[in-house]
Amino acid sequence: MSATEQCVTTIQKEKQLATLSPNGHTENGHNDTEDDTAFTVGTTNDNCRRTSMRDRRSSVYDDNALREKDTDSIHNDRLKSMTSFYKDILISVGEDPSREGLLKTPKRAAEAMLFFTKGYEQCIGDVVNDAIFEEDCEDMVIVKDIDIFSLCEHHLVPFFGKVAVGYLPKKKVIGLSKIARIVEVYSRRLQVQERLTRQIAEAIQEAVEPRGVAVIVECVHMCMVMRGAQKVNSRTTTSSMIGVFRDEHKTREEFLSLAKI
Amino acid sequence: MALEQSDDDIFLDSPTSKQHRFFPSSPKALPMKRNQDSSCDTVSPLTRQMKSSSFSTQEYGDHERHTSLRRRPSVLDEKALREADTKLVRDQRIQAITRSYQVVLESIGEDPTRQGLLKTPKRAAEALVFFTKGYEQTIRDVVSDAIFDEDCENMVVVKEIDIYSLCEHHMVPFFGKVSVGYLPNKRVLGLSKIARIVEVFSRRLQVQERLTRQIAEAIAEAIEPRGVAVIVECLHMCMIMRGAQKVNSRTTTSAMLGVFREDPKTREEFLTLGRINPF
Secondary structure, three states, X not given: OHHHHHHHHHHHHHHHHHOEOOOOOEOOOOOOHHHHHHHOOXXXXXOOOOOOHHHHOOOHHHOOOOOOOOOHHHHHHHHHHHHHHHHHHHHHHOOXXXXXXXXXXXXXXXXHHHHHOHHHHOOHHHHHOOOEEEOOOOOOEEXXXXXXXXXXXXXXXXXXXXXXXXXXXXXXXXXXHHHHHHHHHHHOOEEOHHHHHHHHHHHHHHHHOOOEEEEEEEEEEHHHHOOOOOOOOOOEEEEEEEEHHHHOHHHHHHHHHHHOO | OHHHHHHHHHHHHOHHHHHHOOOOOOHHHOOOHHHHOOOOOOOOHHHHHHXXXXXXXXXXXXXXXXXXXXXXXXXXXXXXXOOOOOHHHHHHHHHHHHHHHHHHHHHOOOOOOOHHHOOHHHHHHHHHHHHOHHHHOOHHHHHOOOEEEOOOOOOEEEEEEEEEEEEOOOOOEEEEEEEEEEEOOOEEEOHHHHHHHHHHHHOOEEOHHHHHHHHHHHHHHHHOOOEEEEXXXXXXXXXXXXXXXOOOOOEEEEEEEEHXXXXXXXXXXXXXXXXXXXX
């Protein structure tokens, strides 16, 4: 077990060295007092300069991706530590980890878990990758029936379903597959459906600055179907409406009928 | 050893079983290892060998099959891995799994102290213990004497039973539907017991093929009917959410015992009555 503990300690140390602070500015030795003013809440600094929306809360672009700085060796450390603990889980469940079918299961389960949380490895800036184009389009753009697979952060059990994203561009459009990629990056994490919906909407809002964004997510939650309440047919729908989609109900209606979830 | 050998010989020497060795899909073409891979099997090597000499129920065709199940160890009395758990033992299991999940959360890069994740290790541990609660019951307990003498000779089908299981290779859920049919031989089984048998076998770390076979064998042993047929159709999250990432693909396995294996018409009737509709 000590080897595993070392793995975890290494990961944590690397995190401290490499991580961006939660407020969105890098810890590189010097702290800009102006940045502190803009981002930290409850500061006693009198220069409460607030110039734009972007300063009030951390930009989606600045959100640190928890595993973005992972090198191969850190990735392997993560795998090793998870593998050994999955083996413990198998023993605790009552199974025999040395039987043929379970021999490599801890490693496979660890790799699967890392895959299911690969959204932590990318930040939105990289995903969007400047695929924003000037286009004289003023009508609704909808990308619907995007399959998503996420992990419930409360039970570590999958939830999955479909997403429909719509926006009203204001001279700028985003590459269509980038919408799906944004959805993918946010969904491949430990998530709560409400937060996932909001994050997708905010990312598109910030990338393209449209007149409005609408996102609907409809999912089946295995944590509710396989256990707990055990309601097999129930689905959860959340939505996020920004801009004209929130203010004007006709626009919202048009989106809802075109998205047809 | 001699006993096991003779058991093998009885199967191997029969003219029909000889044919099986030439079919690529025959389990005999595979090493014995596959058939020894039975879940929660703490039985002795002797019975394991007996089990390996029994047929996989995947094939069906025109060749005759030995349908007696007396050579293999009883499915009804198979030991359940967690049957003897007291509350204390169960709590200890959950605590151990909770600690493991705490490390898992750290390893994926998350912060286990943030509000949404504070109690996640414990919830995930309890969820996992629930998903494997099939280890806590034996079939005999489940069936519980709900076997009745009934003058019924026509097919009984319980179809589209929802199941939720865990893939034993990735510990990721797979779920779908099961249809079970049998031709009674003067004895019928309580209908909900069929669903309970399915539940006990599915709430484990499973492989879909084995799950199918176990359900069929349990029913065959409980009421000794003229035949049992089981179809399982599932979506595998390990294949949908990762790996090949084929979103619409479903896996179907079946187990045909007795007349369902021997008589194509009976099989056809079951496949029609017990058809699993797209879900």
